[in-house]
Amino acid sequence: MTDRITGFIVVVLALAYFAGATTLSEPFFADPLGPKAFPMGIAAVAIICGLVLIMKPDEEPAWPGLTTLLHLGYAVVALVLYAYGLKPLGFLVSTALVGTAISYLISPKIRTSVLTGIGMSAGLFLLFKFVFGLSLFAFPRWLMG
Numbered sequence: 001m002t003d004r005i006t007g008f009i010v011v012v013l014a015l016a017y018f019a020g021a022t023t024l025s026e027p028f029f030a031d032p033l034g035p036k037a038f039p040m041g042i043a044a045v046a047i048i049c050g051l052v053l054i055m056k057p058d059e060e061p062a063w064p065g066l067t068t069l070l071h072l073g074y075a076v077v078a079l080v081l082y083a084y085g086l087k088p089l090g091f092l093v094s095t096a097l098v099g100t101a102i103s104y105l106i107s108p109k110i111r112t113s114v115l116t117g118i119g120m121s122a123g124l125f126l127l128f129k130f131v132f133g134l135s136l137f138a139f140p141r142w143l144m145g
Helices: 002-022 037-055 066-089 091-106 110-131
Strands: none
Touching (some): 066 091
């Protein structure tokens, strides 16, 4: 029963997200797909996942323990802080910090987590900046002058 309720909630939220995506305005110089394609694609995948939960629910779903719920809460807080830290800290620093924090949840080894965060930060920066052509600031603007 809980899977069906969750699936219904996911479908309703995804439909609302899809409806919100339809209101995005087209900029003068836009790529061929426009700004609506990505959020609509995410909404479509979420709708499919929600429908699968409704049609094929787990017989006896196992709810996560308290530790898992605390880890999820920690990850959500880290990602919210990441969103607020991108502008003042720049992409490399904020991504390295959140990458380290999330990596620590997966494998609680400080050295490995720090190296993963730094490597992820550098790799994503190169990918987003030079492959996708996004205008990212590597470091805070006040540091760059």
